[in-house]
Amino acid sequence: MTLTDDKRQKHLVREQFTRTAEVFGDFAVATRVGDAELLARMVGAKSADCAVDLASGPGTLALRFARHVRWICGLDLTPAILLRARRSAQTESLANLDFALGDAQALPFADGALDIAVTSYSLHHMPDPARVVGEMARVVKRGGRVGVIDIRASEDPQVAAMSNRIERLRDASHTRSLPKSEFEAIFAAHGLRILAQETREQDRAFRHWMLVAGWNPGDREFEETRRLLESTIGEDSAGFHPRIVPADPAEAGEARDIHIINTILFLAAEKV
Numbered sequence: 001m002t003l004t005d006d007k008r009q010k011h012l013v014r015e016q017f018t019r020t021a022e023v024f025g026d027f028a029v030a031t032r033v034g035d036a037e038l039l040a041r042m043v044g045a046k047s048a049d050c051a052v053d054l055a056s057g058p059g060t061l062a063l064r065f066a067r068h069v070r071w072i073c074g075l076d077l078t079p080a081i082l083l084r085a086r087r088s089a090q091t092e093s094l095a096n097l098d099f100a101l102g103d104a105q106a107l108p109f110a111d112g113a114l115d116i117a118v119t120s121y122s123l124h125h126m127p128d129p130a131r132v133v134g135e136m137a138r139v140v141k142r143g144g145r146v147g148v149i150d151i152r153a154s155e156d157p158q159v160a161a162m163s164n165r166i167e168r169l170r171d172a173s174h175t176r177s178l179p180k181s182e183f184e185a186i187f188a189a190h191g192l193r194i195l196a197q198e199t200r201e202q203d204r205a206f207r208h209w210m211l212v213a214g215w216n217p218g219d220r221e222f223e224e225t226r227r228l229l230e231s232t233i234g235e236d237s238a239g240f241h242p243r244i245v246p247a248d249p250a251e252a253g254e255a256r257d258i259h260i261i262n263t264i265l266f267l268a269a270e271k272v
């Protein structure tokens with residue numbers, strides 16, 4: 001990865017999450033409370049712990065972890081989404097939570113400074129996810145915990161490649177979703193012993209999935225993503241299990257929508 005690639009990727013990330021700071025932020029904070037609470041249990045978050053939530057976005061994990069730990073820092077690359085996160089922390093009167101601008105690939109903490117490092121739905125935006133997990137392992141002390149939630153790709157490289165193509169049409173800042181075996185290999189390579197893992201399937205309505213990425217019917221990104229996704233329906237060649245269903249009657253527009261399944265992996269590990 002060259003410096004230019006890294007700069008370009010950061011530009012794509014900031015563009016995506018500045019444009020969608022509110023619509024994505026509303027969605028993530030409201031619907032991922034269960035994810036955050038599950039990860040807090042999996043990593044054994046407790047009142048003496050100091051933690052970091054990297055690529056924290058609107059504070060999806062940090063706002064929940066703040067209720068369990070002594071202190072947590074939410075770190076993100078996109079100023080607009082940090083503003084939204086700070087607003088939520090203020091509204092919820094959470095005084096043990098700070099948000100900072102920063103890069104998950106180079107965490108601003110000394111080796112072994114923290115008890116817990118967590119991240120959610122972010123590694124598929126990183127050019128080098130192994131480097132980020134390496135940083136998480138570096139900043140926690142021995143016996144500290146690392147927790148990751150992310151979309152899980154198929155173990156079949158062709159299916160994974162097609163799903164990543166669809167994801168990149170939807171969101172240009174998507175780099176690559178990893179299969180479970182790759183997560184496990186990365187954790188092992190950084191001295192992280194897996195304590196617990198869970199897989200959850202999330203049903204997503206295509207129109208809403210596109211809306212939170214900032215696109216509406218008629219937008220080029222919306223139409224191209226739909227066309228490619230539709231081409232996978234017969235053989236499920238992207239592993240999204242797409243199916244046509246009657247649209248939500250509360251929504252204006254077409255009578256039908258596509259529903260997909262996102263497979264989500266939860267991993268909790270201990271630094272040995």
Ligand SMILES: C[S@@+](CC[C@H](N)C(=O)[O-])C[C@H]1O[C@@H](n2cnc3c(N)ncnc32)[C@H](O)[C@@H]1O
Nearest residue numbers: 028055056057060076077078103104120121125
């Ligand atoms: C899909 S959002 C996930 C946000 C939140 N963790 C959640 O679960 O809702 C991805 C976030 O990763 C951030 N991000 C991407 N690359 C990053 C990097 N290198 N360092 C820090 N944040 C990054 C983006 O700004 C965005 O807020």
